[in-house]
Amino acid sequence: MFTRQRPEAQVGPREARARFRRGLVAHTSGWSHGYVQANLVSVPRMHAIALRRFAVRNPRACPLLDVVGAGNYWTDLAYGADLRRDLPAYQVWRKGDLIAEPTDVRDYWRSDLVTFLTGCTFTFEPFLERAGIPLRHLEQGVNVPMYRTNRKAMGARRFRGPVVVSMRPVPAAMVDQAASITRDMPFAHGEPVHIGSPAAIGIRDLARPDFGDPVRLHDGDVPVFWACGVTLQEAVVKAKLPYAITHAPGHMLITDRRAKPNGTGEIPV
Known part of the structure; x- marks a missing residue:
């Protein structure tokens, strides 16, 4: 089985997300061994089709796990998760400029935001x-x-x-x-x-x-x-969109999906 030298390796995904929701800030490498972690990028709906095309064209850098519809902040990858609160840290962008680095983006959320969740090393x-x-x-x-x-x-x-x-x-x-x-x-x-x-x-x-x-x-x-x-975040920043929200690098969504090597390109449940 997995090594358990660090306490955070043994923390389950729901408990990890609860800790981050309560304000704990930590990069998530080493957390919740055996579970899939994900990057988050949220952009206005009018740019979502093009960004999805970018991800599909660059599957090594942007392996798509889920695309969450406009205004929604939940995903089937993580039961009960609130994508606005359950990552340790976020970044908020306006026209390519970083305007805030909050731990909770409820006050920054908009009803037109489409959220992309992509795989993480x-x-x-x-x-x-x-x-x-x-x-x-x-x-x-x-x-x-x-x-x-x-x-x-x-x-x-x-x-x-x-x-x-x-x-x-x-x-x-x-x-x-x-x-x-x-x-x-x-x-x-x-x-x-x-x-x-x-x-x-x-x-x-x-x-x-x-x-x-x-x-x-x-x-x-x-x-x-x-x-x-x-890579996906950099594309969004360089595009100078009027508005975007991303995870802070290294501060991921920990999902409920177990990770098992299978060679299929799919996430085993």
Whole structure:
């Protein structure tokens, strides 16, 4: 079974969401082992069709889990969840500018908002741990580092931008195993998009991530990069929509769906 070294790994999804609703702010890596985590992006209905097209065209970076209709704030992925309150932290955007970083967006919610929930690499981390693959960001007590790359996502109307990646240092002898484990979880971004030299994908300095926190590599570690759901958020920000709400990077919705590698691209219940 999964390792249980951290208390938050044993917290069930409903209890985790209740804690966040009460005001706890924490990045959700390492929480609720065995359950699917999701990114959140909410945009005005008039832009939803184009944003869905962007997600469908970029399935590695934006694996769609659910699209919630205009004004609604619940999802079948998480029974009883309130998408306005049950993530640890949010960001509110106006014309590409960050205007607020609340822990509750009820006062910012609008009846025309369509919400996209996409997969997150935090989902597969317990499977790496179970295989004995270390997670340096958890060892060091920080958020996973995320970077903009020189790879361009396939655009859709006004939505376009770079592919964003998350990075986890992996001991060289375990890189193939990490790739194999994550390959069978396409709903959580699947296998790595790049292994090795950060410069090859336009990352100048691993110590200066665009999102999250820097992580120290150990001797023998290789930087391994997975596509990241912040790609969708970046497309929304660059589009300078009149209004949008997103999760704060690293602060996810923890769903009630159990995560099991199956290779089908579907989320097993």
